[in-house]
Amino acid sequence: MNEQLARSGLHQQIGFALRQASSAVWSDLVATLAPFDLRPQVYATLLIVEANAGCKQQDIADALGIHRPNLVALVDDLVARNLIERSVNAADRRSYSLVLTDEGKAHLDAARAAHKVHEGRIAKALGSAPHSGLIDALTNLAKIGTPR
Amino acid sequence: MNEQLARSGLHQQIGFALRQASSAVWSDLVATLAPFDLRPQVYATLLIVEANAGCKQQDIADALGIHRPNLVALVDDLVARNLIERSVNAADRRSYSLVLTDEGKAHLDAARAAHKVHEGRIAKALGSAPHSGLIDALTNLAKIGTPR
DNA sequence: TATTGTTATACTCTATAACTATA
DNA sequence: TATAGTTATAGAGTATAACAATA
Numbered sequence: 001m002n003e004q005l006a007r008s009g010l011h012q013q014i015g016f017a018l019r020q021a022s023s024a025v026w027s028d029l030v031a032t033l034a035p036f037d038l039r040p041q042v043y044a045t046l047l048i049v050e051a052n053a054g055c056k057q058q059d060i061a062d063a064l065g066i067h068r069p070n071l072v073a074l075v076d077d078l079v080a081r082n083l084i085e086r087s088v089n090a091a092d093r094r095s096y097s098l099v100l101t102d103e104g105k106a107h108l109d110a111a112r113a114a115h116k117v118h119e120g121r122i123a124k125a126l127g128s129a130p131h132s133g134l135i136d137a138l139t140n141l142a143k144i145g146t147p148r
Numbered sequence: 149m150n151e152q153l154a155r156s157g158l159h160q161q162i163g164f165a166l167r168q169a170s171s172a173v174w175s176d177l178v179a180t181l182a183p184f185d186l187r188p189q190v191y192a193t194l195l196i197v198e199a200n201a202g203c204k205q206q207d208i209a210d211a212l213g214i215h216r217p218n219l220v221a222l223v224d225d226l227v228a229r230n231l232i233e234r235s236v237n238a239a240d241r242r243s244y245s246l247v248l249t250d251e252g253k254a255h256l257d258a259a260r261a262a263h264k265v266h267e268g269r270i271a272k273a274l275g276s277a278p279h280s281g282l283i284d285a286l287t288n289l290a291k292i293g294t295p296r
Numbered sequence: 297t298a299t300t301g302t303t304a305t306a307c308t309c310t311a312t313a314a315c316t317a318t319a
Numbered sequence: 320t321a322t323a324g325t326t327a328t329a330g331a332g333t334a335t336a337a338c339a340a341t342a
Binding site: 007008009010013014015016018019020021022023025026028029040044047048050051052063065115118119122141142 | 154155156157158161162163164166167168169170171173174176177188192195196198199200211213263266267270289290
């Protein structure tokens with residue numbers, strides 16, 4: 001941000017502070033997971049399927065806070081890569097039962113290790129007084145990925 | 149989120165918590181500003197121009213953390229609506245000098261009143277102990293707009 | 297050379313409507 | 320009727336490359 005620019009009060013407002021912090025952290029997460037060919041939502045899907053073996057796509061959409069149609073291509077891709085297995089749910093043949101494959105579990109474990117490093121960067125960005133105030137914390141978060 | 153769904157640890161992770169909180173607050177802000185025909189970034193642009201009369205588009209892009217091409221249509225629209233005035237900067241004829249019109253100032257003031265109400269909703273969602281922890285705060289924020 | 301604004305373009309994420317198959 | 324998955328489509332928001340005008 002241009003330091004000469006007078007304060008418009010923008011970065012004191014929770015909506016914009018959240019937006020910028022979220023954007024910065026998301027970008028860092030995208031870069032973190034890229035070596036594993038995983039987008040954040042795809043990684044999250046693997047986490048959810050791991051913790052909820054046999055869940056259906058609707059469950060994942062709810063957990064991610066998005067709509068069902070947006071999960072279709074995502075799950076298709078995971079199945080094509082043999083990271084999850086999609087089988088018809090015998091009890092209710094409208095839905096699928098999703099489970100991690102062994103390969104999916106191994107891939108998730110590798111990505112999780114990288115994610116841990118990412119969380120470390122966040123902790124560092126939050127500084128030594130993470131509870132000193134939400135705006136301060138978010139302002140610091142928004143600086144993730146900025147050369148220091 | 150499906151309450152039956154076992155915890156995948158997802159909502160304990162800052163990246164996803166931020167994402168969901170940001171999304172919820174942003175949606176609330178969009179709805180708040182809609183009656184004024186302003187998107188959040190357009191409203192933010194008015195705030196920046198008000199606090200930095202004579203600034204150029206590049207300044208706004210920097211403040212918003214976006215790239216210059218994405219501001220062109222936005223500023224065009226504000227000029228067409230007679231909310232800001234764009235005049236050639238005599239000192240550097242490459243750039244424009246942006247200032248609020250009287251109409252723009254009045255429109256911004258009206259929107260700002262609505263924005264205050266939105267901030268009240270956020271304060272309420274944050275609860276009475278806003279500093280008790282970042283994740284808790286964000287989890288509460290993510291519930292904005294959810295029927296309680 | 298570097299910067300400002302611009303145009304054209306593309307990608308990600310998310311939303312809605314309508315279909316199918318099952319219940 | 321309602322639900323799960325799907326298809327097609329649309330919209331916001333942001334990104335990059337390349338150009339003209341100006342410095």
